[in-house]
Amino acid sequence: MVKYDKALLVKCANNLMFDMSDEQYEVLLKEFDVLTKQMELLGEIDGLENVSPMTFPFDIYTDYLRDDVEEPSLSKDDILRNAKDVVDGQIKLPKVVG
Amino acid sequence: MSNYIGKTIEELHELLVSKKVTPLELAKEVIEEIKRENTNAIETLAEKEALEFASSLNEVEEDNVFWGIPFVAKDNFATKDILTTASSDILKDYIPCFDATVIAKLKEKKAVLIAKTTLDELAMGGTGTTGHKGITYNPYDPTHTYKIGGSSCGSASIVAQGIVPFSLGSDTGDSVRKPASYAGLVGMKPSWGRISRYGLFPFAPSLDHVAYFTRTVKDAALVLNVLAGEDLSHDATSSINAVPDYLKDLEKSLNGKRIAYIKELNESIKDQPILDGMNKIKDIFVSLGASVEEVSIDLRLLAAIYPTYMIISCAEATSNNANLDGIKFGPRIGEEKTYQEVMMKARTAGFSELIKRRFVIGSYSLFKDNQEELFLRAQKIRRIVVNKVNEILSSYDAIVTPCGGIIRNPFISNDNISDKLDQGTMAIENHLAMGNFAGLPSISIPMGLDDGFPFDVNIMTKAFTESECFNIAYALESKLDLKNIYAKKVGE
Numbered sequence: 001m002v003k004y005d006k007a008l009l010v011k012c013a014n015n016l017m018f019d020m021s022d023e024q025y026e027v028l029l030k031e032f033d034v035l036t037k038q039m040e041l042l043g044e045i046d047g048l049e050n051v052s053p054m055t056f057p058f059d060i061y062t063d064y065l066r067d068d069v070e071e072p073s074l075s076k077d078d079i080l081r082n083a084k085d086v087v088d089g090q091i092k093l094p095k096v097v098g
Numbered sequence: 099m100s101n102y103i104g105k106t107i108e109e110l111h112e113l114l115v116s117k118k119v120t121p122l123e124l125a126k127e128v129i130e131e132i133k134r135e136n137t138n139a140i141e142t143l144a145e146k147e148a149l150e151f152a153s154s155l156n157e158v159e160e161d162n163v164f165w166g167i168p169f170v171a172k173d174n175f176a177t178k179d180i181l182t183t184a185s186s187d188i189l190k191d192y193i194p195c196f197d198a199t200v201i202a203k204l205k206e207k208k209a210v211l212i213a214k215t216t217l218d219e220l221a222m223g224g225t226g227t228t229g230h231k232g233i234t235y236n237p238y239d240p241t242h243t244y245k246i247g248g249s250s251c252g253s254a255s256i257v258a259q260g261i262v263p264f265s266l267g268s269d270t271g272d273s274v275r276k277p278a279s280y281a282g283l284v285g286m287k288p289s290w291g292r293i294s295r296y297g298l299f300p301f302a303p304s305l306d307h308v309a310y311f312t313r314t315v316k317d318a319a320l321v322l323n324v325l326a327g328e329d330l331s332h333d334a335t336s337s338i339n340a341v342p343d344y345l346k347d348l349e350k351s352l353n354g355k356r357i358a359y360i361k362e363l364n365e366s367i368k369d370q371p372i373l374d375g376m377n378k379i380k381d382i383f384v385s386l387g388a389s390v391e392e393v394s395i396d397l398r399l400l401a402a403i404y405p406t407y408m409i410i411s412c413a414e415a416t417s418n419n420a421n422l423d424g425i426k427f428g429p430r431i432g433e434e435k436t437y438q439e440v441m442m443k444a445r446t447a448g449f450s451e452l453i454k455r456r457f458v459i460g461s462y463s464l465f466k467d468n469q470e471e472l473f474l475r476a477q478k479i480r481r482i483v484v485n486k487v488n489e490i491l492s493s494y495d496a497i498v499t500p501c502g503g504i505i506r507n508p509f510i511s512n513d514n515i516s517d518k519l520d521q522g523t524m525a526i527e528n529h530l531a532m533g534n535f536a537g538l539p540s541i542s543i544p545m546g547l548d549d550g551f552p553f554d555v556n557i558m559t560k561a562f563t564e565s566e567c568f569n570i571a572y573a574l575e576s577k578l579d580l581k582n583i584y585a586k587k588v589g590e
Contacts, residue, residue: 004462008462009458009462012458012461012462012465013454013457013458014442015461016416016445016454016457016458016461017423017438017441017442017445018442018445018446018449018454018457019442019446020446020451020454024451024454024455027451027455028455028458031455031459032459032462033515034515034518034519035405035408035459037515037519038401038404038405038408038518038519038524039405039409039471039472039475041398041401041402041405041521042402042405042406042475042476042479043471043475044398045396045398045399045402045479045482046396047482048475048478048479048482051478051481051482051485052478052481053474053477053478053480053481054477054478054480054481054484054535055304055477056290056303056304056537057290057304057484057535057536057537057561058290058537058561060290060291060334060335060336060337060338061337061338063338064330064338066330066331069331074195078195079195081193081195082191082192082193082426082427083425083426083427084191084424084427084428084429084430085430091425091426093425093437093440094434094435094436094437094439094440096436096437
């Protein structure tokens with residue numbers, strides 16, 4: 001079965017651009033203990049070698065091209081409304097280039 | 099208490115058409131009821147917008163049953179100019195600049211959106227406890243001991259209180275059909291693609307469905323008549339299959355229908371009234387000319403549904419929520435020196451612990467070294483489950499199952515690991531996700547009351563046979579004496 005420890009879970013979290021507290025990692029480790037045991041059940045299912053992975057329930061055919069209708073675009077105010085730090089009509093970030 | 103509590107869509111329509119009430123008066127009454135409600139079901143009360151819209155509805159539309167009808171929507175549907183948080187701090191200030199397709203369709207029909215409702219954060223959970231506003235309670239349980247379930251907890255509560263006749267939810271594993279059971283409601287999840295998901299915040303798109311609550315099967319058919327259909331100018335999430343009139347076959351005879359019960363699920367029921375309910379329903383089907391037979395699905399396969407769901411949904415969620423980065427929207431914590439710090443701080447502060455744990459599970463299962471054993475294996479199990487379900491439905495018209503094995507689901511959970519690994523419990527409490535794996539129509543309707551606490555039965559049919567699903571549900575409902583129940587009525 002797959003291996004995991006706290007260091008690996010910290011790496012996962014940081015790859016996902018967030019962090020967690022030590023206590024939260026402990027809870028997560030316990031959750032992994034349960035989930036991996038549950039996942040072991042999956043290995044016992046008959047016929048696994050005979051099927052391909054299923055990525056969606058069924059094809060939804062859309063053999064249709066919509067007309068290229070011109071529509072008004074969003075206003076600058078609408079686009080920037082949800083950004084927390086806006087200067088001169090642009091979203092402000094810390095300096096990216098040195 | 100308002101005179102309009104517990105009215106169905108049809109009943110409210112009659113009152114509106116006969117001018118016994120105006121849309122504005124009705125909206126005001128509903129808003130007052132919502133202000134008084136005490137289950138913590140509301141994220142945002144759209145009072146100003148609702149009153150403005152309702153006051154514009156002056157010409158009675160007799161042929162439009164949704165004209166002036168109040169409803170509420172789960173807070174993961176984008177609503178133009180109305181706060182939409184998905185019950186998450188990372189979106190606590192987010193105001194969309196567009197309406198989700200389902201919101202737009204209801205607006206076009208002149209239904210009145212009254213409020214946005216609570217959910218498990220980002221719709222990832224089944225407890226009704228993880229939204230940023232805290233626990234949403236079950237109106238059937240004034241002691242606040244038992245869950246209403248989730249993730250569509252707020253939408254379930256408001257309809258279960260009888261305040262509005264229908265509400266929008268979303269269902270990725272069982273997020274409408276399971277709370278429907280704990281709240282004595284009709285919970286409908288149609289086929290994958292039957293309703294456009296444009297504007298529904300994605301959780302796991304291969305499993306996500308727009309779904310909804312009503313208190314009668316006929317109302318459920320009416321709502322699907324509005325929501326179903328393609329939206330090709332916006333998205334690729336909706337099917338171009340023709341939309342029938344879902345009222346048309348409601349009253350058809352069940353004579354000759356073949357119903358499948360799943361033996362292993364019935365054997366996993368814990369509470370006797372649920373088993374009694376399944377037996378009673380069997381007798382009803384037989385009295386209506388249908389036959390009921392037990393079929394078998396390997397218990398290991400049924401038990402595998404939950405871990406399969408967890409792996410697939412968490413993996414999809416991990417990538418779907420990458421846009422919540424604290425830059426275009428989301429919180430800025432302050433003192434950030436790099437853009438990576440902006441994202442790190444926003445996501446650390448913005449997501450709750452549960453969401454972070456689920457993202458880590460998803461990311462972990464996608465690691466190159468783990469993919470074969472976790473993600474790809476889960477996707478293969480999904481296909482085996484779907485093949486089995488479709489095989490049963492090739493011989494039967496419907497699969498009928500209890501929504502769960504227990505009637506009351508306490509907040510204080512049992513942390514016993516052997517219970518979490520018990521195959522019967524894993525199967526009976528999570529099997530509704532079969533409907534998401536296969537994208538099938540699936541409806542929960544009230545099956546019984548145990549000392550005033552409701553529980554539902556679920557009916558699942560072949561893809562795009564919603565009419566069949568409604569037909570069977572309607573016939574059962576007419577024999578069960580549980581039509582249009584709500585908490586106050588049952589309490590009395």
